[in-house]
Amino acid sequence: FAIVDDGSIAPTELASMVGSVVGQPHNPYLKCITFLKNEPETDIGWDMIFTDPERHNRKSKQKIYVENVEGLFAMSKIEPGDYLKSINGRKCGPSLSGERALERMKKCYETEGYLSVSTANKESGNDILIDVTIIKPRSNMTYEEMGMVVWIWGKLCVKSIDKESIYAKTVLKENDELISINDVKLENLKPEQYAELVNALTFKITLTVLRRRQRITGMFG
Secondary structure (H helix, E strand, O other), X not given: OOEOOOOOEOHHHHHHHHOOOEOOOOOOOEEEEEEEOXXXXXXXXXXXXXXXXXXXXXXXXXXOEEEEEEEHHHHOOOOOOOEEEEEOOEEOOOOOOHHHHHHHHHHHHHHHOEEEEEEEOOOOOOEEEEEEXXXXXXXXXXXXXXXXXXXXXXXXXXXXXXXXXXXXXXXXXXXXXXXXXXXXXXXXXOHHHHHHHHHHOOOEEEEEEEEEEOOOOOOEO
């Protein structure tokens, strides 16, 4: 396989395994990266630099914007201009500064054994695109061991997520529609083909999913 800079299989090689193609880049509203402490064993660190919080007007909430990402964060779709949404599932309140946010990240990583950070940018339309990046706990971890089951429910969707799975620490939810994995389009693929792709990836997995608004409530997911 052709290997890219972060050690993953090149998307074109990955797509050829299952007869798919590489899709066009998306502009997701929500982005997330999740990784466990000291797994896999790697010397890649992580860091995020924030701008000073801004309040655009009296009624708006204070937001912490990303200025730069380094290490593992740079392997996700998180980028400068995004604003911080949550750290390990807890929303970032208006009193949080960039310095305190980084301190919280370090504390969560050390005490909870993992770090999951989500950011957002401008939302548009009735549907929401989400990018979720995880660092595989073990390079040879199989689809079954990863703890997320997919199925065809009109489209390829998340059927269930084991509560002990690394996926359970991300922003993914059941019924999210899977659009791509590491930029490879999942349209018309079967669950077993998706599993083949997960098994082939040894380090980073980035899923793009579509989460539709509920028809009755208008809320997402």
